[in-house]
Amino acid sequence: MxxxxxxxxxxxxxxxxxxxxxxxxxxxxxxxxxxxxxxxxxxxxxxxxxxxxxxxxxxxxxxxxxxxxxxxxxxxxxxxxxxxxxxxxxxxLEGVVDLTQLSYLNEPSILHNMDTRYQADNIYTRAGPLLIAVNPFKKLNIYSQDILRQYQNGTTEEPHVFFVANKAFCAMKGEGVDQSMVISGESGAGKTETTKIAMQYLATLAGGSGMEEQVLQTNPILEAFGNAKTLRNNNSSRFGKLIDIHFDNCARIIGAHVQTYLLEKSRVVHQAKGERGYHVFYQLCAGANSEERSEWGLESADKYNYLSGGGDISIKGVDDKKDFLDLKKSLKAVGIGEEIQHEIFQVLAAVLWLGNIQFTPGEGTQVVPGNSAVDLAAKLLGTKRANLEKALTTRTIATGKEKIVKPLRSEEACDGRDALAKAIYGSLFNWLVAQVNTSLSDSRSSTSTISILDIYGFESFQHNSFEQLCINYANERLQQLFNHHLFKLEQEEYQAEQIDW
CATH class of the missing domain: 2.30.30.140 (SH3 type barrels.)
Known part of the structure; x- marks a missing residue:
């Protein structure tokens, strides 16, 4: 921004x-x-x-x-x-650290200053109270413990996410006022990584209670279930989240609460060409052991309709098998044991098999004979094949005291199947967030909070859906709120003091 x-x-x-x-x-x-x-x-x-x-x-x-x-x-x-x-x-004035130092603040001057700094691997630039970050798309050695201590000790004020997080922490601690960090920008700008870096800094700064590690372990969980590869970003957040980090009167982390928004449920059943579904599905297919694969009938990711629609099964430089093992560790760290994990992955396998259920064409559709996907889906969902098949191929209409069972066309059955898959995944995601919040809650009363908002940015694809409308509308309202607080309130103060602005 x-x-x-x-x-x-x-x-x-x-x-x-x-x-x-x-x-x-x-x-x-x-x-x-x-x-x-x-x-x-x-x-x-x-x-x-x-x-x-x-x-x-x-x-x-x-x-x-x-x-x-x-x-x-x-x-x-x-x-x-x-x-x-x-x-x-x-x-x-080329490459100044703060844009307000420029004599001329026009579009080309700002872009040139940002480019000059970017070419020198200075990805952060200050704009008054704001920090502008440009995604370097490579690893930079600017987040080490030595650099962290420089900001912690106040020996540097160079633009950095550490500086912003430190400023928020010091204001909370010194003034006793809750703080907020809003991280916004285009899709692929690096918002999620910036959020993780800010959380890591606060955990280092306010550690000691033992809760900080649990707070950090929420990141790989939420990324696995809520992030996916898009055309612009290999790890794009497909939901928004507000993370409230709670501190005690000694400014130590004692808990947190995660609130999520606008999960892109349509991605469960469909992806654009060159994109993937949610990471956790590919991690499950790559990382499940032989016993789990046998129990859930798991196959490679390319065998599932819900995972192969975009054409991309793997991501260069990403090890889905390793990430699956890391996910299990993170789930355990937030109090979700092996038994519950087993049930979570069983539900995910059921969603995958739902996508492979096929129907006969035309009116009065039925499941294609010999289609084993319906048997596996029913088994994993804990129901009988006949019940699942009836639910997918018919619709019950209540008319007064009577109920009419109407056969569906194949297109309607496919839509119903996809709606069921999306509903199951959406419920699982919400349940998982609730479990995380239960684990991060603390009986001690919080005296102050730092909130971090990470919401996916403006999007415009070749084919846009209702999700893009919701995403862009949310960003417009967020930008409106930002403009109100940063500009309009300042203008009103000028007017009250009769200063020409």
Whole structure:
């Protein structure tokens, strides 16, 4: 998330739409004070991408009204409209740690500053009270214990998620006021990883009660059941979560509570090309031992319709078998023993076999003869084949005191089967979150809380569904709340003090 501040005396409209006058002088507020050889950004055509900002310097007034001659850094000279010219910052300000230090806070200047820092592996940049993080898509050695101690001891104030987490912790501890950290951004921006890093820092800072390790173990559990590979992100959160971390009067972690939002249940039964379903299904198929595979009739992931629809079964660099063993350890750490784990994985296997149930075409559909998936699904769900088959192929309509059993068409049966699979998985996910919360609760009363919101970001795919509408609407409301608190409340304070803003 980025913030653009307005230079003193420059209106929002005049910065992007220079005004005209009879003499053609450069009186647009955005270009005021610029002259020959002043550094500027010019919006230039760029083939398939449409346009891009190019650096250059002003040569002179253009021949046509409201134009300038600008020499780009590659030597080309263009006559361009003033409307596509923005002032550039001096080289001294390239790569500053805080965007508010820039003389000109326009789009190309902000992007250039971010790119300059990114090329030097400085992925964090401050924007006043905000921290902007750019996903490096590689491992960086900036989260070591030595660096953590620097922020803990206050020996550095370089932009970092550690700095934000430390600031929230110190404010909570010193002022006794609950704190919130909102982590938002586009899908694939690195929100989930940032959340984990912030939680790790707080656990190190406020450890000692023994609860902090349990709090951290919630991450691999929620990721396994709520994250999946998408076209933009190999570990995309397909749900939102608010994590409340509770502290005692000595500022030690004594518990936590997780609240989840908008689980993408449609992903259980369908994935776009190049995507996967939820990680836990692939982990189960890869990591179950021979006894479990025999009991649940498990096969490789590519044998299941609910897992092979996207065409991608594995993720490069990810070991699903190892992750399955880690998941079991994490479940045990939050108080879910082997017996309950066995039942959880049995339900997951049942969902997979539901997806392999096929129906005869046309009216009055039936399960395809010889289809063993219905037997396995019924067994794993603890019911009889006849009961499951009847539930999938018929619909009961109540009319007064009578009940009418209506046969379904094959398309309706498929929809019902998928709805059942989604309902089972959604209920299992909610139950699992409730179990985690029970494990993380504490009889001691909490004196303060730090809340971390991690919600999946704006999305726009080639084929969008109701989930994308919900996701984007939630993000719009979150952005509205952010704007209200950061801008509108500040403006009201200015107005109350009769200060021109």
């Amino acid at each position: 980025s913030i653009i501040q307005r230079p003193k005396g420059v209106s929002a409209s005049s910065r992007f739409a220079p005004s005209e006058n009879a003499s053609g002088a450069w009186d647009a507020d955005a270009l005021k004070g610029l002259g020959r050889n002043s550094r500027v950004w010019v919006l230039t055509p760029d083939g398939a991408r449409g346009s891009q900002w190019s650096a250059g310097a002003i040569v002179s007034e253009g021949k046509a009204p409201d134009t300038l001659e600008v020499k780009l850094d590659d030597g080309r000279i263009h006559e361009v409209s003033k409307r596509v010219v923005m002032p550039a910052n001096p080289p001294l």
